[in-house]
Amino acid sequence: MANFVLDFEKPILEIERRIAELREFSNSEDMELHKEIERLETKAQKLRLEVYSKLTRWQRVQLARHPNRPYTLDYIDNMMTDFIELHGDRAFGDDPAIVAGIGKIDGIPVTLIGHQKARDTREKIRRNFGMPHPEGYRKALRVMRLAARFNRPIICLIDTPGAYPGLGAEERGQAEAIARNLFEMAHLPVPIIIVIIGEGASGGALGIGVGDRILMMENTWFSVITPEGCAAILYRNSANAPQAAEAMRVTPPDLLELKVIDRILPEPPGGAHNDHVAAAHIVKKAILDELAQLGQLKGEELVLQRVAKYAQMGVWSE
Amino acid sequence: MEWFKRVTPGLEPQTKRELPDGLWIKCDNCGEILYKKELDRNLQVCTKCAFHFRMNSDQYIQLLADEDSFVEFNRHILPADPLKFKDTKKYSDRLRDAAAKTGLEEAVRTGRCQLSGMPIILVAMDFRFIGGSMGSVVGEKISRATDIAIQEQKPLVIISASGGARMQEGALSLMQMAKTSAKLALLSDAKLPYISILTDPTTGGVTASFSMLGDIILAEPGALIGFAGPRVIKQTIGQDLPEGFQRSEFLLTHGFVDVIVHRAEMKNHVAQILSYFAQPAAPGKKIRTAPKPRTAAVPVAKSAKSRTAAKGKKTRSTTERSPRENSADE
Numbered sequence: 226m227a228n229f230v231l232d233f234e235k236p237i238l239e240i241e242r243r244i245a246e247l248r249e250f251s252n253s254e255d256m257e258l259h260k261e262i263e264r265l266e267t268k269a270q271k272l273r274l275e276v277y278s279k280l281t282r283w284q285r286v287q288l289a290r291h292p293n294r295p296y297t298l299d300y301i302d303n304m305m306t307d308f309i310e311l312h313g314d315r316a317f318g319d320d321p322a323i324v325a326g327i328g329k330i331d332g333i334p335v336t337l338i339g340h341q342k343a344r345d346t347r348e349k350i351r352r353n354f355g356m357p358h359p360e361g362y363r364k365a366l367r368v369m370r371l372a373a374r375f376n377r378p379i380i381c382l383i384d385t386p387g388a389y390p391g392l393g394a395e396e397r398g399q400a401e402a403i404a405r406n407l408f409e410m411a412h413l414p415v416p417i418i419i420v421i422i423g424e425g426a427s428g429g430a431l432g433i434g435v436g437d438r439i440l441m442m443e444n445t446w447f448s449v450i451t452p453e454g455c456a457a458i459l460y461r462n463s464a465n466a467p468q469a470a471e472a473m474r475v476t477p478p479d480l481l482e483l484k485v486i487d488r489i490l491p492e493p494p495g496g497a498h499n500d501h502v503a504a505a506h507i508v509k510k511a512i513l514d515e516l517a518q519l520g521q522l523k524g525e526e527l528v529l530q531r532v533a534k535y536a537q538m539g540v541w542s543e
Numbered sequence: 544m545e546w547f548k549r550v551t552p553g554l555e556p557q558t559k560r561e562l563p564d565g566l567w568i569k570c571d572n573c574g575e576i577l578y579k580k581e582l583d584r585n586l587q588v589c590t591k592c593a594f595h596f597r598m599n600s601d602q603y604i605q606l607l608a609d610e611d612s613f614v615e616f617n618r619h620i621l622p623a624d625p626l627k628f629k630d631t632k633k634y635s636d637r638l639r640d641a642a643a644k645t646g647l648e649e650a651v652r653t654g655r656c657q658l659s660g661m662p663i664i665l666v667a668m669d670f671r672f673i674g675g676s677m678g679s680v681v682g683e684k685i686s687r688a689t690d691i692a693i694q695e696q697k698p699l700v701i702i703s704a705s706g707g708a709r710m711q712e713g714a715l716s717l718m719q720m721a722k723t724s725a726k727l728a729l730l731s732d733a734k735l736p737y738i739s740i741l742t743d744p745t746t747g748g749v750t751a752s753f754s755m756l757g758d759i760i761l762a763e764p765g766a767l768i769g770f771a772g773p774r775v776i777k778q779t780i781g782q783d784l785p786e787g788f789q790r791s792e793f794l795l796t797h798g799f800v801d802v803i804v805h806r807a808e809m810k811n812h813v814a815q816i817l818s819y820f821a822q823p824a825a826p827g828k829k830i831r832t833a834p835k836p837r838t839a840a841v842p843v844a845k846s847a848k849s850r851t852a853a854k855g856k857k858t859r860s861t862t863e864r865s866p867r868e869n870s871a872d873e
Contacts, residue, residue, distance in 0.1 A: 388751075390771030390779050395789055398799050400750035400770035404724060408756050411725035412732065427708075428720060428751040428770070435721045449708045449717040449748065454775075459630035459710060473713040474626050483625060485714045532725045536686060538718040539679030540625035 229292045233276055233284055237495065240269040273495055280444075283467035285476045286452060288444035289423045293498035295505065296355075297324050297339030297382045300422065303505030304512075305330055305337065311368055313360075317397060320361030322353045322389070323433065325368040327377070331513055336372035338365045338433050339382030342423070355424075356389035359402035362432045366406050369413060376524075378416040378516055381433045386451055388429030403432040410435035411532060414524025418515050420490070420508055422497075426451045437531050438515045439485070442504070443492040446475040447485070485538060570594050572765075586806045595763050595806055597743055599645075600652045600669035603702045607810050608656035608665060615654035617687055622649055622680045626713050634711040637673060645671045649680040650705070653688040658700070659814035661821060664692040666701040670744070675705035677749055678712040682719025685753060689726040692735055698817055699730060699737045703754040706772075707747015720752035727756050736820040738813055741768050741791070741800065755799070759816050761809070762791035762800045 230238055244265045247258055280288070288294075301308050301324070308328030312319040325338045342355035365381075372379050388399055410417060410433075417436030425434065425447035441447065448455075455473055456465035474480075477489040490511050497504035519527065568577050572594035582589070586606065587596040598606070604613050628634035642648060650672035656665050666688050668675045685701070692699040708716040730737055739757025741750075743766035751770055754760075762768060769789035777784055787793050794800040804812045 388770065390775045392776065392780060392784070392788070395769050395771065395776065396797050398755075398797065400768075401755040401799055403751040403770070404720075404753070404755040407721050407724035407752055408728050408731075411721070411728040427717065428748055431717055431720055432751075435725070447717075448714045449710055449712075455710050469630070472626065472628050472630060473710065475713065480714055483713075483715060485718055532729060535718065535722040535725045538722055539682055539715050540623045540712075541620050541679045541683055542623050543620045 231284070231287050231291065233280070234495075237269055237273050237276060240265055240272065244269065270494075277496075281467070282446070282470040282474070282476050282479075283452070285444055286424075286446050286466075286470050288496055288498075289446050291444075291496065291498045292344055294423055295497055295501040296343070296384060297337075297341045297422070299501050300339070300382060300505050300508060301326075301328070301337060303502050304509035305335075306332075308337070312364070314363035314367060316363060317360045320353075320358050320364060321351050322355055322357040322385075323361035323365055325365055327368075327372075330380075330509060333378070333513075333516065335378050335380055335512075335516075336368055337380045337382070338368060339422075340385040340430075340433070342384060353389055355385045356387060357385065357429065357432070358389055358391075358394050359397040359399050362388075362402040362406050365433045366409055369410065369417075373413045373415050376415055378418065378519070379413070379436070380512055381417065381419050381436065383419060383421040383425045383430045383434050383447070384423035385426060385429045386424050387426040387454075388432060400428075403428045406432045407435055411535070412528045414528055416516060416519035416522075416527060417531075418512055418519070420512070421445045421447050421486075422508070424451075426454075435531075435535070437519055437527060437534070438487050440488045440490055440508075440511055440515070441477040441480065441486050442490050442497060442508070443477060444496050445477065446470070447477075447480055448473045448475040483540070568596075571596070588806050593764065593805070595743065595765060597670060597704070598806075599671055600647070600667040600702075603667045603742075604652070604654075604656070604665065606806065607658055607700065607702070607813060609658065609660065613654050613656040613665065615652055616691070617653055617684050618648060620649070620680050620683055620687075622678060624711075625679070625715060626711070628711040628713075630711075637711070641672045645669065647672050649684070650675045650677070651681045651684050653684045655691075655695075655697075658817065659810065661814065661817050662695075662697050663817065664688050664695070664697050664699050666699070668702060668704045668749075670704040670706075673709065673711075675703075675749075676707060676709035676716075677705060677719050678709035678716045679719060681709075682716075682722050685719075685723045686726045689723070689730050693730055693733050696733075696735065698735055698820060700740065700813060701737070701753060701757075702740045702742060703745040703749055704742045705745060705747070705749040705754075707749055717748065720748045723753040724756060727753055731758070736817065738816060740809070740813070741794075742766050744768070746770070746772055760799070760801050761804050761812060762794065762802075763806060763809070764791055764803050766791045768794050768800070 244262055247262050305328040308326055310324060310326040324341045327336055340355045341352050343349045343352040369379050419434050419436040419439045421441040423445055427450050452466035452470040453463040455469040457463040480486045481489060490507050493500040493503035566579050568579055568582055570577055570589040573592035575591040587598050622638050624635045647669055651668045653666045666685055736758050739754055739760045741754055741762040745754050745768045767789055773784055791803050795803055
């Protein structure tokens with residue numbers, strides 16, 4: 226993994242580097258050094274808490290985009306067994322920007338779908354930076370319908386800067402593909418759990434993001450458009466993205482308050498990018514908790530609750 | 544062949560207010576200078592090149608609803624400013640200005656009306672109000688209109704004109720896409736028809752939700768219809784867009800629109816389609832002998848729940864089924 230450091234992470238990493246240095250020297254029984262290391266570790270811990278407790282919304286957006294963050298396939302590796310990826314929409318092609326497949330979580334058979342980003346350039350291009358084409362959404366729908374037929378819960382991991390705005394995408398009906406998924410996901414009679422693991426922008430995120438529970442990792446964001454896109458339109462300059470992120474209130478606490486999401490999942494110290502295994506463990510536990518609750522409901526009840534859940538979203542006066 | 548005849552009278556003088564000042568208007572497409580009264584009489588369609596000028600919700604309601612039959616509901620649902628949003632201008636100011644400029648409360652109007660004598664629920668968006676964008680109120684009004692259509696067993700007709708989801712309400716606007724689509728799923732489960740009419744422009748989150756979910760999708764000629772806006776696509780791919788890209792005709796060619804309908808024929812087209820759906824199902828025999836697999840072949844989405852709901856509603860076709868078949872459905 227490339228070494229990628231955000232500005233506000235620097236002071237913490239600086240201390241961590243010094244701790245590592247001291248450790249190299251401290252093979253001996255030097256008590257002084259041990260004390261110093263201990264002191265620095267407390268300091269790092271304090272600083273970490275301080276920095277992460279008052280992240281601005283824009284810093285949160287940057288963390289959500291951290292190239293070392295775990296992606297869908299990392300979560301699959303760390304929380305599922307017997308996963309088999311399924312490809313293709315049976316109509317046009319396979320979209321590598323969305324991963325879909327079947328497998329088990331803690332022995333429970335589930336269908337998992339997620340946006341897939343990548344870390345090296347070649348792979349990033351192949352995955353189209355996690356921006357799906359219509360065939361991606363149609364593949365997702367095909368696999369979800371299969372899950373519904375066999376009464377398997379559906380897990381969707383959201384991590385996209387948006388659906389791809391290109392010629393082919395428009396020709397093949399990007400809007401229709403997303404709309405169809407919203408429509409069908411609303412009344413699939415099996416539990417659907419949505420976890421936002423990184424970025425969640427616009428219809429591109431929502432196209433695999435309608436469910437009974439919407440969970441958000443701590444350092445993620447979710448909104449109607451990217452902060453850059455919003456800034457380009459409203460401020461006529463995408464450099465105003467930090468202000469747009471503030472104005473649109475894109476972070477998990479905002480969305481919990483606005484009753485858009487159900488729950489925030491705390492990340493391992495320093496963020497999910499510091500510990501993929503721990504991050505996956507947190508997500509896995511949350512999924513199992515929610516499944517235990519949703520599993521009590523019949524298909525019809527699930528659908529009614531789901532539609533009612535979305536019906537109450539929004540703020541208006543009357 | 545009565546649909547050749549224009550059923551609606553020419554638009555009344557009150558629509559004059561909505562047009563720019565001046566007696567003459569230049570056609571955006573062919574450059575012809577048009578006499579405004581002539582354009583009014585011609586449903587805002589260029590007399591030379593048939594270019595369709597944009598119309599507001601009043602004009603569309605007049606176009607489709609039988610005279611004086613439109614009764615608006617839910618006008619009391621008003622926008623709030625849940626995010627206290629501010630860019631170069633406060634959202635609350637934007638809302639106030641839009642209301643003052645247009646005399647509307649929001650970017651959509653919903654109500655009951657008759658269309659060629661058939662009772663329907665009509666939804667008309669209005670592009671003049673913050674680009675017809677969908678925030679909480681637009682989503683809520685469309686959702687409630689859909690609820691009413693289900694309660695009253697009426698077809699739903701939505702005329703879309705929108706730049707997409709409204710940024711000033713952030714994720715709340717995004718969720719309206721899911722909300723309206725979820726309600727339409729219930730409408731579909733209740734076996735009621737939904738006709739979606741796409742006008743210039745229909746883009747973004749509106750296209751990617753209720754607009755593209757019509758059982759029948761009609762479009763006015765030359766309307767811009769798409770997910771991403773042309774400017775964004777152009778920036779992304781770094782080249783000019785092909786001629787006619789994202790226009791109604793392009794969508795028809797690619798299979799996303801059923802029919803492109805000239806404005807003067809729109810009402811008759813909708814009436815014809817509605818009467819097709821409204822006609823009672825063909826007499827018993829065919830339905831009774833319908834083989835069981837028909838149910839299994841229905842997409843998963845039409846769950847057991849939806850079938851029970853439809854049964855409860857006593858649509859003609861369900862009541863005509865034999866009791867045995869009804870119970871086999873459960």
